[in-house]
Amino acid sequence: MDIHRHRFDAVIVGAGGAGLRAAIETAGKCRTAVISKLYPTRSHTGAAQGGMCAALANVEDDSWEWHAFDTVKGGDYLVDQPAAEIMCREAVDAVIELEHYGLPFNRTPDGRIDQRRFGGHTRNHGEAPVKRACYAADRTGHMILQTLYQQCVARGVAFFDEFQVLDIAFVDGDPRRGVAGVVAHELATGDLHVFECSAALFATGGFGRIFKVSSNAHTLTGDGPGLLWRRGVPLEDMEFFQFHPTGIYKLGILLSEAARGEGGVLRNAEGERFMERYAPTVKDLAPRDMVSRAMLTEIKEGRGSGPDKDFVHLDLTHLPPQQIDEKLPDIAEFVRTYLGIEPKTDLIPIQPTAHYAMGGIPTNVSAEVVLDAEDTVAPGLYAAGECACVSVHGANRLGTNSLLDIVVFGRRGGAAMARYVEGREPPGLPPGFEDEVKGTIEALLGGPGTARVADIRAELQEDMTLNASVFRTEESLTAAAAAVDRLRHRYRSVSVQDQGRRFNYELSEALELGYLLDVAQALVAAALVRTESRGGHFRDDHPLRDDANWMRHSLAYRRPDGSIRLDYKPVVGGPYLPMERKY
């Protein structure tokens, strides 16, 4: 295994929307390497469908304050309100900027950016749904990813494609002392590349692959949060994971909320539009956590469809066929391809699918990583997008706010990082920094182990789905914690058959499994302790929100012995006082 050395001012890890937007910001300001385990255009931002909300008021009266209110309420009041205000205020400029970059938004008859409805987005503090989501058919994420990549190509950004970052070095091994570099594994050769730098921005996306049925790509395995966690950075609010209501039955492939924004409705086995009972005002456009729970409640009470009564239907049959062709072409095609049915005439079997991590690497509003309840900044370390927790999504993210998050905080992180590295020289790497990664890889390749990656991963996904998903109890979470511990133990004897160096995907998957186990461990530990129900975290044994005790973010730290220490920090309030979350 050869070692190659590089020197940059800054590195960006991950090349989805957040990483690419950050790269546009640092271009021309500092020497930046964008390191991604995929070709940038393969990133999962490209799978986002429905839209990106901004109070442009192109179609209906709107204001960014209403957007901020919806974001805070949608997040079940765990949102840090100053951060949500920044995101919703800057949303308007962010959308306009993307248009200027060339993004082909759908247009109104007078040529302006068109907007449509989306779950949880309302007029005047909950009065009625509002048209706020700017969109490009049902491939908005694809257009954002392509547009940002095009802008990076125009700027000559230095990409290291198919390089998987596996470790980070801090000065004296202490995140409080500054970033010194990262080490990456080059898939094509199996070589290691050491990047000496002053700053690093992590934008590695989510980790939905800890669950069995997920809308997430195979490659969304929590690499960024996992490797930072091992080096002393805490993970915030990991217990909050979003299950999107409309995943294709068994496959989990996402059918955008835009389907309901365009007028689609959910029906149980009796044909009833059951969301009318759960959210009388906004009905099918209630936030995702509520809709997913409503669906599973219908199923639990015997009103599910199919031989096993284990799914409900998404009904688009009453929409004009032309509207489906023009506004929802991709998801209609997914239904035809994977279910073999016609969405214009057939009901679509759906189930909740693991979709989005609200929690992640804690940051402030400049995307600087913070290390404790006092918000101590890790100098030179940044995170943005799904892998980060600002927190703008609180306990439950509203639809479209993820595309907004990546653009707003990708830009902020890139700008802050460019300022940080100005006039600064990389502090120097500790000698032999790459040895640990080298040892890990050699142990996996040459080890005597007998455990198989696919078996451990499948068991993890089964256990997490059974015991730590939409509905949780102390009993189920205790079982999940025991399962994760058992699997972590087995992971130590995992082995890789393929002894080759080039494109050793078996090795990559083994390394990714290590991160999946990390983030699952943090999720379960935080969920077990939070004895309330809020947003995406629902405890059958504690079904109510408990503002007196739990208006606080969790911080999970990994101790040297592998166990977890939990700390907490208060939610940053603002104009909106917690109230009951009715829609």
Next chain:
Amino acid sequence: MATVEVQLRIKRFDPEKDRKPHWEDYRVEVEPTDRLLDALHQVRWYQDGSLAFRRSCAHGVCGSDAMVVNGHNRLACVLLVRDVGPRITVEPLRGLPVLKDLVVDMDAFFAQYRSVMPWLVNEDDPGDTERLQSPEERARFDDTTKCILCAACTTSCPIFWGNESYVGPAAIVNAHRFIFDSRDEAGAERLHILDQGSGVWRCRTAFNCTDACPRGIKVTEAIQEVKRAIAVPPSQP
């Protein structure tokens, strides 16, 4: 659902140990509604960990897993086993160097993409509002915005196989996306690039590219539109 047995015949090549490519057969149990990608995973996860293929999203939007399936360029994640039958032959994309098994070298492909200036060029300051574009103007280039850069079209093109300097269908599609965008000002420059010996005139309208596109882009038609635009340049605003 009852599982079915599928026989996969995969063209393998590992330059670390093979002098030339060879075929290997695998039998896997899958559900008829499983994707070809699921069958390939069965092999990598439970039979032969060394099988190399790219993949990510698993539902046809990231463009990682284009490969030749029973002679046709397809995405492995968009193809259901029941639609290909019980015997499936899988090869790497043609016309690009094979790095290992089903993994090809994409560098030349992305270099072609970059050569057509695939970004919006407009020097006017639009201020702090959007540029206006009518729904009709927007529709003019809608089809070519769908490209996911999977290389299925370019590597299905017989001209590209015989002449690697040909810029190829995917690059032309991405040039088309900007040439016909009412907001763009560099159409003439792109048309000039595509008027060179490596450009659109190499195309012999074999239609392989259109058949291969997993996004249903009318690739050949886009190439024809670019040819016509070179012959009669669209009026600049």
